[in-house]
Amino acid sequence: MSVRDGMPRRWSPIPPPGQLRTLAWGTLVNTVGSGLWLAGVALFLTRSVGLPATSVGLGLTVAGLIGLSASVPLGHLADRRDPRSLRALLQLLQAAVAASYLLVQSFPTFLLVAVLDALLVAGNLSVRAALVAAVAGPAGRVHAFATLRAVANIGISAGAALGGLALAADTRFGYTLLVLGNALTYLISAGLIMRLPPLPPIPAAPGAARGAALRDGRFLAVGTVSAVMASHSVVLGLVVPLWIATQTSAPRAMVSAVLVTNTVLTVFLAVRISRAVENAVAAARTMRRAGFVLAVAMLAYPTSSRSGPGGTVTLLLLATVVYTIGDLFHATASAGLSYELAMPHAIGQYQGVSGLLTGLAEAIGPALLTLLLLDGGIAGWVVLAVVFAATGLVTPALTRRALARQPFDQVAATPGSPAARTRIPG
Template structure:
């Protein structure tokens, strides 16, 4: 993939632009579903909020089992075709929400959606790296993340129309629109050239696969998973903190999210430079940990100020947070790309997705207890966790690099990432909201 100057999220004509259009289409559906699904499930379907919460938790946990198997499949099949097939299946499952009329039916559909979304994360990483190539895969990841933020924002605006109407028909159109974006994205993906594997790796006859036995990779991947807890801060903890612990008006929650989205679009490509291989990517992760720690400390100070200074401090903290978020995304991605065994890249991506998924599963309960109940000391504790994780990542990466066997990329299919990065994964929805990070 050719590189292009500047920090524009719009790539030049070629495969990456095609993939960007597919991502934009898919994430418009993500925005529709994230913004409107809660009201659809409660006001239109008639489920209780507790039933929705329990069902989504069950779906998220069961969805994790698809990560490694689909990763292994991505090692043996063309990721372009496999992703398109999975997206068509996701379109069918998304549309089937129209048939939900009970808690049991909701859980079935939610679990199927989570399994497909989690499995597709591994396939997506293979496709992004095949399109980007060894020298452009991190930049491709960052580009697609910026595009995904545009798509999600546009979808959320469109969902607002359904929320204003607040009718069964409006919610049905929202669901069908979400399903349609999966199908259209699959059609766009199929416009890419195929990327068949040069040779299928031998599957392990028994026991764990190579990625699950790769302790250095799992250790480094765990640092990225720990830092990915920051996504829970933005989407769950910070809105609740603003409402319950600060003097800022509730509308500031929307301002924080808009600020994060705009900065991501503007800075994602620019901040992706210099993280193509493990050593510089580890340094980027160190910067990410320290920057995220600084953002947490700024947020800790918002509980004792009057409204005006609180608003200013929250926006400053959001800016610092977004820079740390973007550094974490590209640093984690660069590490996972460079540390993966090329012949088992899909399986490695599946393991990385499993680590991030576990962090996403425990994050809401953990951070709710730590921060919303612990107050300022909770923010300080989280800042310390981020800082220590970032500082230790380069040392752990040096150990991991020493265990790697050198490999030579092939022109037919370059090395593919094992996945990593932040909590805003490109183009995937679980039953309710976005899938756990990687971040595009």
């Protein structure tokens, strides 16, 4: 059964037999490699290659920013070509680039490889979004997105655990196996993706402009508020570990406990939460809910610094449970809005713009949020909570404006079109 045949009502992130299961296996293999690389990239480049840590940080930051420029062009290409074949091709290129890290011996060569890697990663995310939409169809793409996110968490966790073996060995041979293992997962994932049938693109409307998504101000407004809220990922991945280490009496192992709690809840809740987002109306309401839930989490985390060890551990775990629910609300709503507010023939292009906005927010986030939350103390956490609540509150109104634009009036006239099912009254 494919996603088009209906959505299974169950908790497991593993989909039933069909196209989505094939895509899930490809995602699982690919993200095992991602986990390997995330666990070992910093130590490989500093201890095996011999680059200074500051150079590694600078290179990855510069590469990440340059890589965002590939989001929209490759998203547009996915709209005009078979996204299955394009994603497989990009993964073959990623395998070659991933393996070429073994040739890095200086900062210039590292920067070159890192930039190529970042361009492919950013572009591939847009192509993947178009592929998910093509496989799942309008009725199942948000569910499919949530399913693959749950599967990705399993893969990254497994890869990170395997990467720990290379880190424990701390030898050139161990790091070489880590790099080659990452490259191999791209090759296997590409092979799995090619098991899908060809997915022809939706014909573009007459006179459709190539850069329509970048000129769609109302979509950009919705995407911007979603991107602002997406900075919450920096809070969990960077700020909370630093907060635990410097501002609380909790043992350092709590950093792992927090991340494991987030991962486990994501695996079991992502698919279930996605069922509430059937159209843009529901997505906008879910984004509003995400803002309030994340605001509660931002107020809960700093209270952990005012308790003894036992109370601190309890508060940190409770805050992480609340945070994860808000994170899943946001991820589901963001996917729903970026799909439902896109022109049907330009899904990849719109996903590219959404990824570009989110990437910019996540690039700015580390410097801004460490300053706000670690130096600003309780007041900084309150400010961030207000920002999240406010962005959630304005999303329904911005979504109404986006759905009222002329192209949607035209599409809505077509019976059965996505826009016809997602008009917001009033």
